[in-house]
Amino acid sequence: MISLTNLTKVFRTEEIETTALNEISLQIEHGEFVAIMGPSGCGKSTLLNILGMLDCPSNGQYKFDGAEIAHTNERQRAAIRKGKIGFVFQSFNLIDELTVFENVELPLLYLKISPSDRKVRVDQVLEKMNISHRRNHFPQQLSGGQQQRVAIARAVVSDPALILADEPTGNLDSANGEEVMKLLKELNGAGTTIIMVTHSPHDAGYAYRTINLFDGKVITENVKEAFHI
Secondary structure, rough: OEEEEEEEEEEEEEOOOOEEEEEEEEEEEOOOOOEEEEEOOOHHHHHHHHHOOOOOOOOOEEEEEEOOOOOOOOHHHHHHHHEEEEEOOOOOOOOOOOOHHHHHHHHHHHHOHHHHHHHHHHHHHHHHOOOOOHOOOOOOHHHHHHHHHHHHHHHHHHOEEEEEEOOOOOOOOOHHHHHHHHHHHHHHOOOOOOEEOOOHHHHOOOOOEEEEOOOOOEEEEEEEEOOOO
């Protein structure tokens, strides 16, 4: 699914040049669950942004399902990621002025899905995430765990091939964090590829493979169990 070759990202200002990613090469197959770990400032979030096509590398190659992404413009990247990639963030990133239903529905509006199909798909995913009873509530009326379930519902409603999760349990207590990780594991079991940035060894334990970054480089990779495509 994903192939990175000598991927480099450099941030430049008038006074300083910072190498956030330094010639990273790795492969991620369809259906994997991969955790990316490392200390703050090691390049984890930069890598996730590039994988999600929210940013582009300075040098190197990034192929997604065989298509070269590294040197595309924002419009091209948006067209490729739409419907194929779902995002789950630590801060939930829900829109306060929209109800739970409307937040989850949003990706389907961008995909120009018909209103009747949108309703069916949103209702199905809300039921799956056990949040249907909050469909008409607003984000600020929900607990942190409920907000993250809504965020996951929004990420998966378009049936993406890939979910990118950035510290998905970072703002949750241990019980809600465990619930979110079990949801991600279930989605992976159903065939969705998941790449997760985390500081938590416990959360990383849900993944098949853990990639450790330091100073923008891959320093170790640990495979917990055999992975079969």
